[in-house]
Amino acid sequence: MKKKISVLLSIIMMLTFALAGCGGQKAEEETPATEEAKLKVALVVAGGLGDRSFYDSSNEGFDKAKAELGVEGSVFECKNDPGLYTDQMINAAQTSDVIIAVGFEFDQTLKEVAPQFPDKKFIYIDNVIEGIDNLTSIDYMENEGAFLAGALAALESESGKIGMVGGADIPVIRNFRAGYEAGAKYVNPDVQIEVIFAESFEDPAKGKESALALYSKGVDIIFQVAGKTGEGVFEAAKDVNKKAIGVDSDQRYINPDVIVASMIKGVGLSVYESLEKIQNGTFESGTVYKYGTNENGVDIGYGTEDMPQLVSEETKAKIQELKEKISSKEITVPEV
Structure with missing residues (x-):
C-alpha cells in the first residue's frame, strides 16, 4: 500500500514540475522584446521659434531627425532672456542625451554647464568653443x-x-x-x-x-x-x-x-547630420565641424x-x- 502511495506521489510531483515548466516557457514566450532605447535630444534656442529664419531652420532639422532617425525630444526656448539660458540648458541636460544649443548667446553658459554633464553630448550651433571634450561646435562659413x-x-x-x-x-x-x-x-x-x-x-x-x-x-x-x-x-x-x-x-x-x-544657412542640415553621425558612431565630440559652400552649409535660394x-x-x-x-x-x- 505504501509503495502504491509513493508511486502516486512521484507521478503527481512529475506532473507538477512539467506543468510549471510549460507555464514558465509560455510566460517567457509572451514577454515582449525590450524596445531599443531612443536617442533623447533637446534643442535649446536662445530666442524663440516662429522667426521663419535661424531658429525655425534648426527645428526643421530636428523634426526631420525625429521622423527619419527616430530620435525623440523637445525644444527649450529662452526668448532672448539671459536669465533663462543656464536654467534651460540644465533642464535640457537633465532630460536628454544630446543637447543642441542654438545661438551665439550660449557661449558662457555652455562653458559652465557642459563640464557638469560629462556623459552628455553638447552641440554648439553658430559659434566655436574648443577644449571641452563633450562639446562640439558647428561653425558656418x-x-x-x-x-x-x-x-x-x-x-x-x-x-x-x-x-x-x-x-x-x-x-x-x-x-x-x-x-x-x-x-x-x-x-x-x-x-x-x-x-x-x-x-x-x-x-x-x-x-x-x-x-x-x-x-x-x-x-x-x-x-x-x-x-x-x-x-x-x-x-x-x-x-x-x-x-x-x-x-x-x-x-x-x-x-x-x-x-x-x-x-x-544650413542650420537644419547640420542638426540632422550631427544626430545621424551620433547614431552611426562617426560623430567626433570636442571638435569643430565647418559648413561652407563645399558642405552645402551656405547657398543662395530663389524660392x-x-x-x-x-x-x-x-x-x-x-x-x-x-x-x-x-x-x-x-x-x-x-x-x-
Missing part, C-alpha cells in the same frame, strides 16, 4: 554665403547703392558684413554699401525703421541679417517698392514680390518654381560660378 548675397545685390541694384541691416554689431554679423561687402565689390568695385545695426533680433519695428532709413538714402536692395527683426525689412521694402534679400532659410515665400532671393522669379537666369549662372570659385579656393572670402 556665413562670409562665403554673404559674398554670394553681396554679389547678387550689386548685380541687381539699379542705383549702385545697396544696404544691409544686421541684428547687432557682433562677430558673426560682422562676418556676414565682410563677405557681403567683398562680394558686392567683386562684381562692382564702385558699388556703395550702407549698413545699419538694429540692435535686436526680435523687433520687426526696428528692422523696418532701419530699412526705411537706408532706402531713403537711395539704397534699392537690402540684405537682412537680423532674425525676426528682418521681417520689418521686408515690410519696408513692400511699402517703398524696393527689394530685399533674406537670410538663413529660403524666405521668398514671406513676400515673393520684394524678396529676390535668400542666403541659406520655389511656382514663384515669380525676380532674378534672371543669367545672374543665377553668375552666382553659381562664384560659388564654384569659392569652393575651389579660386576666390578667398575675407572673414573676421
